[in-house]
Amino acid sequence: MAKSENNEVMFGARGRVGNLVVFKNFGNNQTVIAKRPKRPDNPVYTAKQIEVKQRFREAVAYAKGVIGNPMLTEDYQAFAKPGLSVYNLALADYCKSPEITLIDTNNYQGQIGNQIRVRAIDNFRVTEVKVSIYDTTDTLLESGMAILSANNLDWIYEATVLNSSLLGTKIIAEAKDTPGNIAVETVAI
Numbered sequence: 237m238a239k240s241e242n243n244e245v246m247f248g249a250r251g252r253v254g255n256l257v258v259f260k261n262f263g264n265n266q267t268v269i270a271k272r273p274k275r276p277d278n279p280v281y282t283a284k285q286i287e288v289k290q291r292f293r294e295a296v297a298y299a300k301g302v303i304g305n306p307m308l309t310e311d312y313q314a315f316a317k318p319g320l321s322v323y324n325l326a327l328a329d330y331c332k333s334p335e336i337t338l339i340d341t342n343n344y345q346g347q348i349g350n351q352i353r354v355r356a357i358d359n360f361r362v363t364e365v366k367v368s369i370y371d372t373t374d375t376l377l378e379s380g381m382a383i384l385s386a387n388n389l390d391w392i393y394e395a396t397v398l399n400s401s402l403l404g405t406k407i408i409a410e411a412k413d414t415p416g417n418i419a420v421e422t423v424a425i
Contacts, residue, residue: 295330302326333417334358346399356411365391372404
């Protein structure tokens with residue numbers, strides 16, 4: 237493997253030359269010249285690799301759909317940083333599910349109007365958060381959609397049903413992003 241640093245002739249070269257060598261660029265003005273990697277003729281994939289390949293195919297289809305939808309393209313374009321296309325942002329968004337980092341039950345005492353705060357983040361946007369409250373026997377007491385707070389990070393759910401037996405109550409939060417990926421987290425009181 238050869239490295240070329242700040243070489244004006246080779247600067248920015250990338251790709252392959254026949255079946256011999258490949259040129260790769262790295263961020264610090266380096267061009268690496270390497271022997272072309274050999275791939276097996278009939279590769280055998282593991283179940284996990286097949287799953288990842290399928291997920292990537294779905295991500296590509298989603299990203300192409302975003303490009304074909306002017307409203308979604310506009311939404312993604314607003315978040316695209318310089319050098320990042322709408323297609324790449326949509327592809328990354330499909331591949332990454334939202335993450336629930338906090339379910340705050342400090343203000344929930346089982347009374348109507350008590351609030352549960354859920355913090356959900358995503359690399360693009362969380363579109364909705366659903367909160368479900370189960371009693372000690374795993375019976376659903378209530379379920380509903382949380383409302384995005386002013387900080388655009390926390391989602392607030394207001395209880396609508398009286399819960400007289402607070403100890404052992406389970407709170408389940410589900411966060412959904414634009415492509416439909418769902419993250420689920422549970423806390424017990």
